[in-house]
Amino acid sequence: MFKKDLQGAPKQKLKSSAQRALRQSLLATYPLLTPHIEEILPKKGSLESMKLPDRNTLYVLDSVPLFYQNDGSDLLPHLKLVHRFPQAFPSIRIDRGAIRFVLSGATLMAPGLTSAGGRLPVDGGKPLEEGKEMEQGIVEDGRWSRELAKGEPVVIMAEGKEEACAVGTLAAGTDEVKAKGKGPVVEDAHFLGDGLWNLNTA
Amino acid sequence: MADTEQSEAPVELQSRNVIYCGVCTLPPEYCEYGGTVKKCQEWLEKHHPDMYARIWSPEALEAATAALSIDAQKRAAKDAQKKAAKAEAAEQKQANKLASSVVTIKRIERNKKKFVTAVIGLEAFGLDLKKVAKDFGKKFATGSSVTKLPSGGEEIVVQGDVSDELEEFILEKYKDVPEDNIELVDDKKKK
Ligand SMILES: [Zn+2]
Numbered sequence: 345m346f347k348k349d350l351q352g353a354p355k356q357k358l359k360s361s362a363q364r365a366l367r368q369s370l371l372a373t374y375p376l377l378t379p380h381i382e383e384i385l386p387k388k389g390s391l392e393s394m395k396l397p398d399r400n401t402l403y404v405l406d407s408v409p410l411f412y413q414n415d416g417s418d419l420l421p422h423l424k425l426v427h428r429f430p431q432a433f434p435s436i437r438i439d440r441g442a443i444r445f446v447l448s449g450a451t452l453m454a455p456g457l458t459s460a461g462g463r464l465p466v467d468g469g470k471p472l473e474e475g476k477e478m479e480q481g482i483v484e485d486g487r488w489s490r491e492l493a494k495g496e497p498v499v500i501m502a503e504g505k506e507e508a509c510a511v512g513t514l515a516a517g518t519d520e521v522k523a524k525g526k527g528p529v530v531e532d533a534h535f536l537g538d539g540l541w542n543l544n545t546a
Numbered sequence: 547m548a549d550t551e552q553s554e555a556p557v558e559l560q561s562r563n564v565i566y567c568g569v570c571t572l573p574p575e576y577c578e579y580g581g582t583v584k585k586c587q588e589w590l591e592k593h594h595p596d597m598y599a600r601i602w603s604p605e606a607l608e609a610a611t612a613a614l615s616i617d618a619q620k621r622a623a624k625d626a627q628k629k630a631a632k633a634e635a636a637e638q639k640q641a642n643k644l645a646s647s648v649v650t651i652k653r654i655e656r657n658k659k660k661f662v663t664a665v666i667g668l669e670a671f672g673l674d675l676k677k678v679a680k681d682f683g684k685k686f687a688t689g690s691s692v693t694k695l696p697s698g699g700e701e702i703v704v705q706g707d708v709s710d711e712l713e714e715f716i717l718e719k720y721k722d723v724p725e726d727n728i729e730l731v732d733d734k735k736k737k
Binding site (some may be wrong): 359383385424427428429430440441444447493504505506507509535539542 | 564
């Protein structure tokens with residue numbers, strides 16, 4: 345998505361109604377952010393948006409990048425936000441060998457997750473129940489507590505590393521990834537060192 | 547503050563403050579994937595020795611390579627080499643660019659006995675022309691402003707004939723500009 349360097353654009357202040365809407369859709373997508381929402385989007389903070397190429401929008405608070413959005417689809421966290429609140433985002437883990445591919449913008453393929461160093465959600469994890477969105481998280485050995493569906497935002501952790509290395513949307517459900525063991529899993533990710541990471545948001 | 551859902555409520559986490567590499571900007575554990583590993587290591591050792599010891603310890607390095615097959619190790623090494631070469635080439639290119647960049651200080655006669663001095667090319671040395679123009683104005687207590695050139699670039703125009711003083715001031719204040727790269731030009735009015 346952001347393989348090339350990005351040119352910063354002027355930022356625009358968001359109206360308070362737009363800020364409220366953003367806050368709501370953020371919490372709807374990432375319920376685990378609920379305890380931190382005041383810290384991420386303080387009511388008195390000045391939230392701004394920046395237009396990026398290919399109909400992407402980046403949301404920035406006091407020069408700190410928070411989220412980006414492609415043409416009205418789900419809000420995706422900027423990696424710097426993931427680093428601040430890693431437990432709030434469903435994650436999978438790639439093995440060490442896959443790291444350099446992901447960091448060069450390649451599509452993440454299933455073998456990088458199904459190998460010994462990779463981690464997919466626990467087998468038979470219960471799907472989310474309405475009203476129990478807070479009851480999910482890393483349960484054991486770096487595995488998320490439920491299967492993640494195709495189209496869900498996902499954070500990509502890496503074997504032997506503490507911090508996340510990429511963010512994207514699942515091109516296949518994690519149960520399907522386990523069953524098939526091949527094929528693309530995350531395409532067009534935002535990764536460490538890409539154009540979005542290097543963008544000057546000051 | 548009392549929680550409504552007592553024991554089941556998730557523990558409140560605070561925003562973590564992650565350290566980023568001062569050279570390549572990534573979390574230091576990912577420096578190995580960039581092309582500036584040597585510089586990253588030097589930076590980390592100086593600024594966060596504890597982190598340096600953890601990330602670059604022999605044990606950590608061994609664990610990192612043991613997980614990869616011989617084939618994958620070879621490919622990774624080749625990849626790292628390529629990246630390092632690329633970063634080096636970029637650095638060299640920048641150095642060459644600086645070496646060949648010229649700052650021109652031009653004395654221009656506007657009309658009889660009235661001169662202005664134009665300075666062209668400072669931006670190549672990473673200087674902000676607006677700030678520099680302000681510095682000039684203060685130093686020489688005279689008008690100094692940034693104006694557009696027909697070629698598309700910008701120059702700083704200082705009122706008065708201050709060529710020699712300007713050269714001295716530039717060398718003293720902006721250390722990135724080498725003396726050999728400054729040229730003085732006298733733009734006489736055509737008679
Ligand atoms: Zn680094």
